[in-house]
Amino acid sequence: MALAPETVDGWRRRMDRYLELSFPGLAGKRVAFCWPIKHEYDARHFARTLRARGALTALPVVVAPKSPLIFREWHPGVDLASGALDIPYPVSSPEVVPEAVLLPMNGWDSMGYRLGYGAGFFDRTLASLARKPVVIGTAYEQARLETIYPQPWDIPVDYLVTERGVYRRDPQGLAFLGAPQAGDAPSPLASPVCYAGEIKRD
Template sequence: MALSRETLEAHRKAIDASLEYGFPNLHRGVVAFCWPYKNEYDARFLARRLRERGARTVLPVVVAPKTPLVFREWHPGVKLVPGVYDIPYPIESDELLPDYVLLPMNGFDAGGYRLGYGGGFFDRTLASLAKRPTVIGVTYELAKIDTIHPQPYDIPVDYVVTERGIYRRDGDELVFLGAPQPPGDASVLASPVCYQGEFQSGH
């Protein structure tokens, strides 16, 4: 995605705000995020703030090809080593199951299906979990396409968050909810009911 550094930073801040205001229970659970690759959304800033408020944050770890991922705790200062694509991952921290997954998307369609990097790791992982986490795709508006032509093994996300705001998957399609407002704003989108009423973190 050919975006300037200034644009990427503005998009990151907008996505951070939608995640914080639209999903106010994130800090009560275990939140998985991905180390930024190329020009993907950088969740590390949000992860630090969520940890300060009580969340535990984890990074995905590739164990072997064609096997589910595991998730190890990330915190500032944790020991990291380079993995697939030289993306860092923790090696000595606790293994946890996420309540929420912030999932980067190279593309997304009207049904909430995503384009990744072709490894199938997240689809395989989500299918293997006894309790499915809430999956929130994070990307930019320019990544929206008509369809990715999903296959039977593709698993759609529950929500998509872009710099524009929040989409929720209702039935077989994404519905745009808008951009949530900071606490205290009179907008209906500021209400946790809009985004969190359908699920609880369990923590």
């Protein structure tokens, strides 16, 4: 279903706010995100906020088909080239090993599994990292599916942020935690991300 630009922008602003309120521990960490395709959540605005608070932000780079991605630092004005699907990527900035990943989801199910573009890059990449980053999915409620029929190699997200609010993946599946508001008491997210406060540097 086609989405009006003002609808997408309104959802983006709401999701930015939920990310900011629910995951304050991302400030000062190494955070990867994806350049938006079509009407996907545009994480660049939140990435700028994170950088202003001391985070190092990065974009994925395709090295070769069926190989893990690498991540290179992104900041406003960094030199970019056009890759697969005309998605920009940093050309020569330093390589980054992310502590958290903001991952867009074309579709998602109640167990936290993601429907992507079919190439399997992110599952392959997450499996290859010595220390798995916390994965925060970003998607819209209308993209929810009964199941994506996950394969054995599919890796679910740890959290999901939509225009409705924030979900956490528990053993039983995604648990809806609500829509955070400024001034709220610490939520159940405070332990895990505020998890980011528990990350040990290499």
